[in-house]
Each structure stands twice: as C-alpha cells, then as structure tokens.
Amino acid sequence: xxxxxxxxxxxxxxxxxxxxxxxxxxxxxxxxxxxxxxxxxxxxxxxxxxxxxxxxxxxxxxxxxxxxxxxxxxxxxxxxxxxxxxxxxxxxxxxxxxxxxxxxxxxxxxxxxxxxxxxxxxxxxxxxxxxxxxxxxxxxxxxxxxxx
Numbered sequence: 001x002x003x004x005x006x007x008x009x010x011x012x013x014x015x016x017x018x019x020x021x022x023x024x025x026x027x028x029x030x031x032x033x034x035x036x037x038x039x040x041x042x043x044x045x046x047x048x049x050x051x052x053x054x055x056x057x058x059x060x061x062x063x064x065x066x067x068x069x070x071x072x073x074x075x076x077x078x079x080x081x082x083x084x085x086x087x088x089x090x091x092x093x094x095x096x097x098x099x100x101x102x103x104x105x106x107x108x109x110x111x112x113x114x115x116x117x118x119x120x121x122x123x124x125x126x127x128x129x130x131x132x133x134x135x136x137x138x139x140x141x142x143x144x145x146x147x148x
Contacts, residue, residue, distance in 0.1 A: 003076045008109070008119035008144040016105030016123075019071040021130070023099045024059055032063040059094035064136050068127035071102040079145040083120065088138035092129065099130040107139070111146075118143050 033039050041048040042058050049057050065088065094100060108122040121144050127136040 001074060001076055003078065005079055006077050006144070007079060007147045008111075008121065009147050011106050011109055011121045011144070013106055013109065016103060017072075019074070019102045021099045021101045022067055022071055024064075024067070024094055024096055026096050028063060028067070029057065029059065029096065032060050032066070036060065036062060038062070054093055054095075056095055059096075059098075061090040061136070064090070064094050064100065064127060065138065068100060068102045068125060068136055069140070071100075072104050072125065077144075080121070080142045081144075083141040083143045086122075086139045086141060088136070090136055092133045092135045094129060094135050098135075100127050100135060102127050104140070112143065115143070117146050119146055120144070 029043055033044060038060055042052070043060055044057065046057060049055065103126045104123045105126075106121060107124045108120075110120050112118045112120050121142045123140045123142065125136075125138045125140055126134055129135050
C-alpha cells in the first residue's frame, strides 16, 4: 500500500483511477455467506437457481460491494476518512467465474460548514464485469482535512 497525503484542495472533479481485476470464486460465495449469515438459496443452491431467470447462483450484492471497494484500497490518505456510502445500486448480477474491476471518479466537493477545517469529497465507485457491464455503483463520501 502507498501512503499519500492529499488535502481537500488537492482533489479535482473528474479525476479517477481503475483497478486490477479480481475473479469471483465459489470460495468467495461460501466465505461471504458465513461472514454475513446470508445463506439464501439464490447464492448457494445450484438446483434452486436453475428454476430462476438467471439459471445459476448469483453473488451476494454485499460481497460484490466489499470486493469492489477492496480493490480500490491501495492508497492510504492519513488526512481523509470514510464518511459513508450513498446511492448503492446492484445493476447486474455477478456469477462465479466473473472478473470484476473497479473504477472511482471524483464527482463532487463541498466545504463542511459544521466541521471547520474539513471538506466532503464524493467519489463514484463503479464495479464492472469482464463483459463491460456495470454490476454495481455507489457514491463513497470522504471527510478530508483542508490544508493547514
């Protein structure tokens, strides 16, 4: 991991980056089900899923989110803190064997009036499958220190 100090003033609308890929495996499904307690048949029962429109098991949306965000976690900024996520959408299903990549882009900035010395930076996360289809989108909001 790389550490990079980047203050509120240093962020530019439109800047972004793309990650490497990560192939989703059966082990991911099982481990995530165990961690989350979500053992719904849509994720774990192959025979049940054959009766559904997609015909096979669908990745947990929360797993796609977790892995998608994890792919972006390559830079540590000691003056920025996650403030939360907004507008998460599961756009297309992800299946075992799909490879996902993540892209982030700065879409908004605003001074935090109630927190002097901080600004809010919003980064759009898009998780894409190897087919080019968007699987997930969400807005990641950061609370970022202003320059001293």
